Amino acid sequence: MAVKRATINDVASLAGVSIATASKALNGRQDVRAATRERVLAAAAELSFQPNALARGLLSGQTRTVGLLTSDSVGRFGIPVLLGAEDAFGAGEMAVLLCDARGDAIREQHHIRALLSRRVDGLIVVGESTDPRPSISKDLPVPVVYAYGPSEDPADVSFVPDDVGAAATAVNHLLALGRRRIAHVTGPGDYKAARDREEGFRQALAEAGVAQAGRTLSGVWSQRWGRHAAEMLLMAEPEIDAVFCGSDQIAAGFVEAVRERGRRVPDDVAVVGYDNWEVLSTETRPALTTVDMNLEVLGRTAAQHLFAAIDGKATPGVHTLPCRLVIRDSTSPPGVS
Amino acid sequence: MAVKRATINDVASLAGVSIATASKALNGRQDVRAATRERVLAAAAELSFQPNALARGLLSGQTRTVGLLTSDSVGRFGIPVLLGAEDAFGAGEMAVLLCDARGDAIREQHHIRALLSRRVDGLIVVGESTDPRPSISKDLPVPVVYAYGPSEDPADVSFVPDDVGAAATAVNHLLALGRRRIAHVTGPGDYKAARDREEGFRQALAEAGVAQAGRTLSGVWSQRWGRHAAEMLLMAEPEIDAVFCGSDQIAAGFVEAVRERGRRVPDDVAVVGYDNWEVLSTETRPALTTVDMNLEVLGRTAAQHLFAAIDGKATPGVHTLPCRLVIRDSTSPPGVS
DNA sequence: CTCCTGGACTTAAAGGTTTTCGGAAACGTA
DNA sequence: TACGTTTCCGAAAACCTTTAAGTCCAGGAG
Known part of the structure; x- marks a missing residue:
């Protein structure tokens, strides 16, 4: 002081x-x-x-500040996006005002008003899932960009990971390894993420003319469910040679149960996860091949696009960004190619 | 628009x-x-x-905005603190400007200047570990509060979790269950967190007049190390009946290896973790008894204290906040008390 | 010598809000 | 009527910076 x-x-x-x-x-x-x-x-x-940035902003009408509105306190998906955005902004001279609505629409409105009163130059809205969410852009005096969870209004600008494409890539990887009896274990069907990933899974199999092994097993996003599903699956369809899981949590549980049953990963059953949640994906035995949604890139892209929108050049629509398959030992053990 | x-x-x-x-x-x-x-x-x-908050702030000299300076992008510890702070602020009409220094002192200085130029009313600095960090409070025109990682300068205001006390509580819990051959597996000794937790562990054992089982095993904060330590320990000290682990990651690996060796948790070996990192602590079999550092509370407390400091009433020093032992099945199976 | 040009600097206004102080009206009292 | 008091409202300053417009002066051209 x-x-x-x-x-x-x-x-x-x-x-x-x-x-x-x-x-x-x-x-x-x-x-x-x-x-x-x-x-x-x-x-x-x-x-x-x-x-004094206040005096400067008062005069210029620009605060060089953006609001970042998130809904998932836990931050599993929001945080990387936030970091990417902060990254893009920090490079210049922008600052980020962070608000967490805790999934409450009232609180969200409250935060929007507070941000507007602080004269932010723009808003980034980070969803807690990839399910479309109500638009807030109507009647706002600043541009808005949606990240991870898109807006319901196609006239808004949204950036989402390409879940369908990434799932297909993952399955193609399994097919390329010669696997032909591939199962799918995923999360609740009321998540768009679960539905999209299943769609990609189906597309890739259809394109290769391969039938799905068993029916898609929908549960929750937890290791427990992954273990449970593995036990059911090994019982019902003992001949499976690969599994595409809808999340790393499920995959982690899955490989654990497979090991306990005395089957080898990846020799007997290859496993692919989703999210590249490092604490899980690199610590399982074997480490998980998994999809990384490039969320930092997504956040950065959203931020950069917000700049463009602030400068008046917006490109409306839902933009899907490619994901990246991280290959580890659960599909391709060391020394084998 | x-x-x-x-x-x-x-x-x-x-x-x-x-x-x-x-x-x-x-x-x-x-x-x-x-x-x-x-x-x-x-x-x-x-x-x-x-x-217009700018005009208002220009006049009053108060922006009702605070800067939150973090160093750990990954957010394992920073995020809960952040959320707690945002919570305390959001209740009123405060807003949080988020900056991530990525552990770079230059970038940190840069962010501090940017925040000051935006006339924040105060600063919260979130450390990436509990090790003391250099003070930034010198010659700043606003109050600063340090959370999780304390300032090196005792004249500053810092809030840290009570690692020593929590470790003692965890060990007392094991002692109360009748365990007498208790081992300790933890992370690198150059972390203050590891040293503090070991100290609490030792204090509790000394107070009870019980000898430590084996020597403290220091490794890294990973499941892999937890598994490895378990194998070594079960070999060298087969008679152990409890283990206090320095993190949930280590504990998760530990219980997994114990299970594989055919020993039962908690019947043969009770296990306590640290961090209450839910994705690990609730998904292991059995779920982990662990220490929750109450980081949201810590963040909230820091924020509230920052309010006090802004109003001129600061209480310098390093304040330790109590942690909370979350008892789950890894020490106390269902149906047993 | 006058006029113009251009460089170096100053004055003043603008941006939106809060706050102090003064003014005006209404009303009651002497 | 004169005066004091209360109640309500308006003018203007202040916060700090940027910028358009203006001033002043030296020097060159005519």
Whole structure:
């Protein structure tokens, strides 16, 4: 805790010039003599002057601040997006105002008003799932970009991971390894993520002319369900040689149960997960081949697009961003290719 | 995207009063007639007027905004603290400006300047570990509170979890269950967290007059190390009946290896973890008894204390906050008390 | 010598809000 | 009527910065 903050007035006094000249010198404008500029800069340094962003914003109408509205406190998906966004912004001179609505629409409205009153230049809305969510863009004086969870309104700008494509890629990887009896274990069917991933799974199999092994098993996003599903599956369809799981949690439970049953991963059953949640995917035995949704990239892209929108150049629609298959030992053991 | 923002001037015009009167009406001040206030409020609602926080802040010198400076992008510890802080702030009308320094001192300085130029009312610094970190409070015009990772300067205000006390509580829990051959497996010794937890472990054993089973095993914070340690320990000290692990990751690996060796948890070996990282602690078999550091509470407390500091009433020093032992089946199976 | 040009600097306004202070009207009292 | 008091409202300053417009002066052209 130190002294009073210096204003440009103090700087100008100390340098013996008017505030206008001080402003010009500090902002690198033209009509100021080199010697004068030196004096002003020295004075500013001496007083450790920091221009008041409030006054500046009041005048320019731009705060160089964006609001980030999230709904999933737990942050499993929101946090990477947030980091990516913060990354893109931090590179420049933007700042991020963070708000967590805790899934409550009232609280969300409250936060939106607070952000607007702070005159943010734009808004990023991070969903807690890939299911479309109600739009908030109507009647807002600033542009909005949706990340991970898209807006229901196609006129809005949304960025989502390509779950369908990534699932297909994962299955193609299994097919390329020669697996032909591939099962699917996933989360609740009321998640769009579960439905999309199943669709990608089906598409890839259909394209290859391979039949699905057993029926899709829908449960919850937990290791427990993964274990349970593995036991059921090994009982009902003992000949399966691969499984595509809808999440790393499910996959982690699955490989554990497979091991306990005395079957080998990947030799007997290859397993692919989803999310690349490192604490799970790299710590299972064997480590999981899994889909990384590139959420940081998604967040960064959303942020960059928000810049464009602020500058008036928005490209509406739901943009799907590619995911990336991370190949580890659960499909392709070391030394085998 | 909608129309121009209304100013208090527009509201005043519409209501047929001066801006001074409009301001007083909107802020619930005294000397304005009830009928006039009604008119102003109606006008404000009609124009959906939002006072410009910049102008207000410029005048009052208070932005009702705080900066949150974090160093651990991955967010294992920072995020709950952040959420707690956001919670405490959000209840009022505060907003949080989030900055991630990525562990880089230069970037940190950069962020501090940016936050100061935005005239934040205070700063919360979230550490990535409980190891003391360099102070940034010198010569800052706003109060600073450190959360999770304390400042090196004892004149600063820091809030940290009580690792020593929590470890002792965990061990006392094991002692109360009748265990007497208790081992300790933890992370790298250059982490203060590892040293503190070991100290609590030792204190509790000493107080009970019980000897430690084997030597403390220091490794890394991973499941792999937990499994490895379990194998070594079961070999070297087969008579152990309990283990206190320095993290849930280690504990998760530990119980897994114990199970594989055919020993039962908790019947043969009781296991306590640390962190209450739910994806691990509730999904192991059996679910882990573990220490919850109450990080949300810690964040909330830090935020509340920052309020106090902004109002001029700071209480310097390192404040330790109690943790909470979450008892699950890895020490106390269902049906047994 | 006058006029113009251009450089270096200053004055003043603007941005939106709060707050102090003064003014005016209404009313009661002497 | 004159005056004091209360109640309500408006004018203007203040917060800090940027910028358009204006001032002043030296020097060059005519």
